[in-house]
Amino acid sequence: MQRVTSSTVADLFDVAGTRMLEQAAAATLPPHTLMQRAGLAVARLAMAWAPHARAVWIACGPGNNGGDGLEAAAQLQQRGFAPVVTWLGDADRTPPDARASLERARAAGVAFAESPPATWDLAIDALLGIGASRAPDGAMARWLASMHAGAAPVLSVDVPSGLDADTGRLTADPMPPRAHATARICLSLLTLKPGLFTAQGRDAAGEVWLDDLGCDASGAKPAARLAGAPPLHARLHSSHKGSYGDVAIIGGAPGMAGAALLAASAALHAGAGRVFAGLLDGRAALDASQPELMLRDPASLDLSQMTAVVGCGGGAAICALLPRVLSTARHAVIDADALNAIAQDAALKLLLEARGRRAQPTVLTPHPLEAARLLDTDTAEVQADRPHAAQRLADRFGSTVVLKGSGTVIAAPGERPSINLSGNARLASAGTGDALAGMVGAAMASGLPAPAAAREAVWHHGHLADQWPADLPLTASALARGGAR
Ligand SMILES: NC(=O)C1=CN([C@@H]2O[C@H](COP(=O)(O)OP(=O)(O)OC[C@H]3O[C@@H](n4cnc5c(N)ncnc54)[C@H](OP(=O)(O)O)[C@@H]3O)[C@@H](O)[C@H]2O)[C@@H](O)CC1
Numbered sequence: 001m002q003r004v005t006s007s008t009v010a011d012l013f014d015v016a017g018t019r020m021l022e023q024a025a026a027a028t029l030p031p032h033t034l035m036q037r038a039g040l041a042v043a044r045l046a047m048a049w050a051p052h053a054r055a056v057w058i059a060c061g062p063g064n065n066g067g068d069g070l071e072a073a074a075q076l077q078q079r080g081f082a083p084v085v086t087w088l089g090d091a092d093r094t095p096p097d098a099r100a101s102l103e104r105a106r107a108a109g110v111a112f113a114e115s116p117p118a119t120w121d122l123a124i125d126a127l128l129g130i131g132a133s134r135a136p137d138g139a140m141a142r143w144l145a146s147m148h149a150g151a152a153p154v155l156s157v158d159v160p161s162g163l164d165a166d167t168g169r170l171t172a173d174p175m176p177p178r179a180h181a182t183a184r185i186c187l188s189l190l191t192l193k194p195g196l197f198t199a200q201g202r203d204a205a206g207e208v209w210l211d212d213l214g215c216d217a218s219g220a221k222p223a224a225r226l227a228g229a230p231p232l233h234a235r236l237h238s239s240h241k242g243s244y245g246d247v248a249i250i251g252g253a254p255g256m257a258g259a260a261l262l263a264a265s266a267a268l269h270a271g272a273g274r275v276f277a278g279l280l281d282g283r284a285a286l287d288a289s290q291p292e293l294m295l296r297d298p299a300s301l302d303l304s305q306m307t308a309v310v311g312c313g314g315g316a317a318i319c320a321l322l323p324r325v326l327s328t329a330r331h332a333v334i335d336a337d338a339l340n341a342i343a344q345d346a347a348l349k350l351l352l353e354a355r356g357r358r359a360q361p362t363v364l365t366p367h368p369l370e371a372a373r374l375l376d377t378d379t380a381e382v383q384a385d386r387p388h389a390a391q392r393l394a395d396r397f398g399s400t401v402v403l404k405g406s407g408t409v410i411a412a413p414g415e416r417p418s419i420n421l422s423g424n425a426r427l428a429s430a431g432t433g434d435a436l437a438g439m440v441g442a443a444m445a446s447g448l449p450a451p452a453a454a455r456e457a458v459w460h461h462g463h464l465a466d467q468w469p470a471d472l473p474l475t476a477s478a479l480a481r482g483g484a485r
């Protein structure tokens with residue numbers, strides 16, 4: 001059993017891949033072995049996580065996810081706990097593995113009840129796993145709601161019930177606005193699934209653990225991956241500022257110079273050799289506390305040798321500069337208003353596609369609404385399958401895409417999407433996206449290929465937020481300064 005952290009490197013398997021692995025493994029093992037291993041793993045994690053729990057409620061669904069819960073109940077009962085099981089199954093329609101576990105739970109003396117206990121110290125959600133086919137309703141929906149509204153911790157078996165394991169979309173929202181900060185943990189079985197790590201998956205699952213049930217996952221094709229912590233890059237003693245490249249920040253229209261300056265500060269602190277601030281607001285002044293930044297008229301910059309970070313605070317004025325940026329920049333990071341301008345202009349879309357055909361490294365850093373505009377769809381469709389949306393965008397424009405949000409997805413043509421696990425909701429504030437664009441720019445200027453630059457910058461950006469002291473407000477300017485306080 002392994003805990004997944006922001007540093008974990010792992011393949012992610014969708015439901016189809018997981019089913020293939022499950023069938024292959026089951027064919028080589030005695031009947032019911034996988035479910036017995038699954039139930040034992042659930043019981044072990046429950047005992048380790050809530051060793052003092054006296055009242056354990058296990059809510060079991062009609063399929064094999066419920067079977068895992070029944071098996072866990074038998075294991076807990078044998079270890080001196082007294083779980084109460086509420087089971088939504090029908091004895092005539094129960095699949096064979098779950099039926100065997102039902103009999104084992106009954107034989108072990110597990111208590112069954114029609115409705116949840118009055119109170120509980122730990123709830124185990126074994127209602128639905130990867131076989132969820134529709135939104136929970138009736139008793140299942142009520143049990144989920146009371147489980148997640150309660151103060152007691154919730155352990156989800158395989159996936160939180162109601163969550164689409166492939167996409168992280170909740171088929172219904174069984175999780176009401178939190179009255180309590182309910183502790184959540186999820187034990188993913190056999191494989192890790194993409195939906196646990198993006199969209200609503202992270203909130204629904206909480207801390208994720210994996211038990212591979214002793215099976216080898218090499219027989220199926222992963223759908224995505226967790227890229228984990230990037231490698232440390234040593235700086236050669238003999239290197240110089242030219243070794244780390246030039247970054248040109250192009251944006252900062254009147255009233256929005258701050259966004260461009262945040263990106264510039266972030267590029268500088270992330271290690272760019274030189275950073276030029278090409279501000280659209282000709283009257284804006286540089287921050288005197290950051291004398292390393294060089295102020296330039298954007299039209300005067302020779303972008304052919306530079307990494308252009310374009311769009312932060314760009315406003316409508318950025319449109320006029322985009323044809324030159326897209327045609328000439330050696331590397332480009334395209335953010336915010338530049339993305340919106342491209343979405344609205346067919347000629348700019350052609351220029352962006354042409355960059356892709358010329359294999360000129362480009363990273364797009366949309367949030368879901370910006371991604372929806374570029375894909376000519378709406379935010380709900382993007383959020384319904386974030387890895388797929390990011391991949392579509394990457395393929396459409398021949399660019400690396402950083403689809404921001406909970407579980408940022410990084411996609412590139414010809415690669416599997418990866419999901420980043422560093423970062424937290426403290427990044428949900430103005431300017432943090434500008435800081436990220438600058439960090440991606442610095443990583444590209446240092447010579448990293450665009451997908452690696454994007455993955456590394458996204459990870460570091462999130463990691464800075466994870467490291468930030470809980471009692472200090474995290475501002476975008478502190479983030480841009482690399483976490484310097
Ligand atoms: N086999 C093994 O050895 C192993 C299995 N493992 C475990 O099995 C899980 C997959 O099991 P599964 O395929 O039986 O699917 P599962 O998630 O239990 O749901 C299907 C059942 O729920 C029903 N149902 C669906 N939606 C519903 C809704 N909204 N509301 C109400 N009912 C709904 C659906 O009914 P139907 O749609 O057919 O009407 C069907 O009866 C996997 O996640 C893992 O935990 C692992 O331990 C590895 C070893």
Ligand SMILES: [K+]
Binds near residue numbers: 065157160161
């Ligand atoms: K579940």
